[in-house]
Structure formats: C-alpha cells, structure tokens
Amino acid sequence: MTIAAAGTTTRPIAIVPAALVTLGAVLLFWVLSDWGYLPLVVGVIGGILTDRAGASRRLGQDLALIAIALTWISTISLHADLSDAGILRFTIALGGAVLIPYAVTRWGFKDHAIRFPWAGGRWTRRMWTYLVVVIFLAYLILPFYFLTSGVYRNWPAVEEWDMIARLFMGVNAVGLWDELFFICTVYTLLLRHFRPWLANLLQAGIFVSFLWELGYQSWGPLLTIPFALVQGAIFSWTKNLFYVVAVHLLFDAVVFLVIVHAHHPAELPIFPLVHGF
Helix, strand or coil: CCCCCCCCCCCHHHHHHHHHHHHHHHHHHHCCCHHHHHHHHHHHHHHHHHHHCCCCCCHHHHHHHHHHHHHHHCCCCCCCCCCHHHHHHHHHHHHHHHHHHHHHHHHHCCCCCCCCCCCCCCCCHHHHHHHHHHHHHHHHHHHHHHHHHCHHHHCCCCCCHHHHHHHHHHHHHHHHHHHHHHHHHHHHHHHCCCCHHHHHHHHHHHHHHHHHHHCCCCCCHHHHHHHHHHHHHHHHHHCCHHHHHHHHHHHHHHHHHHHHHHHCCCCCCCCHHHCCC
16 A cells, blocks of 8 residues: 555655654654664665555655754754754754755655645634643643652753743744754655554654653653653644644643742742642
8 A cells, every 4th residue: 555645654664764763853852862873874775665566655755854854953962942043053953953844845855745734724713722722731731740750950941031931932932943843844854655543653753752852850740741742643643733832832821930930939930839849
C-alpha cells in the first residue's frame, strides 16, 4: 500500500525511518548526546530508500526537512537565557527551524506542504469549554509540578520589570513557536505519510524531547507527553491554528506566573494550594 493522501498509512517498513528521526531528537535534546545525529541521517536515508522501493512517496524528502530543522535547533543550548545575545540565538535557531522547511516546500518543492491555518471557523461551545478546563488544570497542576520538582530553577529569578517582561515574552514566544514547528511543520509533514494517531506519537516524541532540554525535567514528561498529544489531536480536530495557539499561550501564561511565584513567593502569593512546597 502506498500513500495516497494525508492521513493514510504507508507500509510498516516506512515507520522505521520516521521513528529513527524521532529517536534522533530524543538523543539530541533529552539525552543531550551528539549520537542523535546518527539516527537522523539513517532515518533520512531510510526514507529515501523506502520511497525508491515504492513503499512510500516523498517520505525521505519530508524526513530530511524535519532532520535539517532539528539539526539547526541543536546548534544552541535551549536553557533559558534572557540576555540580548541569548534572545538573538533563540530567534535565529527557532525561527530558522520554521522558515527553512516552509521556504523549501513552498519555493523549492512547490507543494505548499506546510501551511499555517490561522482562521478555522467559529469556535464551538466545546472549544470554549476546553479553554476553561485548560486554565483550571494548569492552575492546579503546574504550581505543584514546578515547586515540588524544583525545575523552576531552570528559568532565571527575574526581579527588574524589564527582565520580567522579557521572561513573559520569551515564554509566550516559545509557546507560539512550538505550535508553528511541532504541529504545523513536523506533525503536518508526518500526516502526509501516516495516520493521525501515529503521526501524533512521532511528533510528540520530538516535542517532549525539546521541552525536556528547555527545562521541563524531573517528572515533567508526565505532563508534557499528554500535552503534546492533545495539541496534535486538537489541531486535527479544529484545523484552527489560532485556537491551538490560544490553548498553548493560556497554559504558558500560568507557567510564567508560577515561575515568578516560585522565585518570589511573597511578591506573587496567588497559588495558596501549594503554599509551603
């Protein structure tokens, strides 16, 4: 069986190259090992060979785009850095990871595989309800996670208003980028070859690995894995990037407040349920 349209599945052998690319991300960003480049290269080569064998179409091309983007990101440390130089490094690395695959698919391959569907129609009651649920769960879970695990120390203890503003913008900018890259780029490219559930699992492995190096460590994957999977599922359900971004930024707004509270609990006493941790 060869790929016919987005959401269909290739032969099982085609899963192996894609899984290797995900493994490469795990090694690069979670294990922090340069050995991650090896499965990236092998995965791309495997995708090309799978195409030539007739088990898929353009799998090697799409995996190469993902691998190039991941390699581009890996050139910097993902630890929070609010200095001018740090912000510039993040902008170049993360911006390039989105722009390079987009430019190649639009003006190189000319297949417009990567799109950013900001408008997705009117929001339903179910969508509004989920937004409220996200805020409620974030308020309950995130303070407990950050304070009991101590991972809030992976972000700087900002004190001046300009640095607080930088932290707020940085957290939200990365949240926006997460959806542009992991959902609109990685997930979308994988959907051209695999059913949504499998494409979602593969992108979630990459997504969570990135979040690990970014600072969501300790038992953070128990939160980030479901979050990554749900974001992919919501995008498939709504086809609305604006909504997916709204969900993410509401979640990240609570992340920002928790980080500031954790470093300065007396100045921002808004999480009484975890007082004393």
